[in-house]
Amino acid sequence: MAYELYYWPEIQGRGEFVRLALEEAGVEYGDVARRPGGVATMQRLMDGAAVTHPAFAPPFLKDGELLIAQTANILLYLGRRHGLAPRDEAGRLWAHQLQLTIADVVDEAHDTHHPIASSLYYQEQQAEARRRAADFIANRIPKYLGYFERVLERNPRGDHYLVGRRATYCDLSLFQLVAGLRYAFPRAMAQLAPRIVRVTALHDRIAARPRIDAYLKSARRIAFNKHGIFRHYPELDAAS
């Protein structure tokens, strides 16, 4: 049976990290909430009284009877099944650790435009967003991407991938993180580029993988927009 992915239909968001893994794995999957009536189905799986393992929030993945939520948890599951993670325990834990660190910076990227409350509009927290985004650009992006640069540099199997000498789900997620940060903060990312050459090369290497390349050019890839996690508000970017 094909996997069923449940995520908000209009944005890449956290669902995109799962989509990239499903696409790279080359498996059949339905992006259920993008079909007519799909959002209602998704809501029923979250709120329905009969659901014993409800998700707190999308994305979640349905594999037969199994319902799995939390992006990094879904990738832990898929990585093991589709050769997108090391087989040994130490390698699996290392990959998962990196994924959880990516999840942390993704949360922080979201909060640059919503530092007060997700329930308020950006315009209602724009002054706070400017302060938070300035710190994110000055301190947090360099710290996180500098960390991943170091991880690549120290990989005993070479600096082409984060873990070992083959692509894992973490590499797909780091690609997405870089793509998202470039969309949201083009000036800041251009200024940082000379200090993260390995991270940049990894982004390009992942984008060139045949299945990812085909996916990125397809209608299945939702464009970046001002509803997702990564949003381009020029007033939040670095000064030129």
Add this chain to the structure above:
Amino acid sequence: MAYELYYWPEIQGRGEFVRLALEEAGVEYGDVARRPGGVATMQRLMDGAAVTHPAFAPPFLKDGELLIAQTANILLYLGRRHGLAPRDEAGRLWAHQLQLTIADVVDEAHDTHHPIASSLYYQEQQAEARRRAADFIANRIPKYLGYFERVLERNPRGDHYLVGRRATYCDLSLFQLVAGLRYAFPRAMAQLAPRIVRVTALHDRIAARPRIDAYLKSARRIAFNKHGIFRHYPELDAAS
């Protein structure tokens, strides 16, 4: 060889979720950074050029040659080894999903007093903190704890624990979350109490476990304070 836990010595913080699991497991461990010179040792394991799997941030756990970071990842490892998680894959993923959801609300609790930047003092972001904390109290705490209440209610094995019919690391973490929220937001939590009776009962059930009870009364338990994730600033709590 005994486990070595590395975490900031003055606070419960994220390290506390790991401490609770180690205590409940009844295993020997060193809380390394609380010893003289321990923080320098911790820094070397994060920044040292020879470390191939550096942590982005504490806590991390050393088990012989294995270095594991990210709180939920450490618990995934310990849970499996010490009977603090289900043995089957579906149960393990469900427990991990709940833990990652606890991690999300812990992050949000932190950001109530640091909505702009971790690098700034609370006093430099107090106005923003008031706005963020008000939303956290009105919307986020009820949503998260209501979710865990529902998970308990729907557990086919009874409402004593989140997963199955025995305590797992998630229950220890939910205890800590409730304890922390009560310390930080006593008025808000008192007002919410009637709507989260199962969560409250679980908190008390965990606190009464012999090893946890002994730990909480020991000097190993650092007291809540104004440097940790959960901070009591009366101006951020609900109105009485």
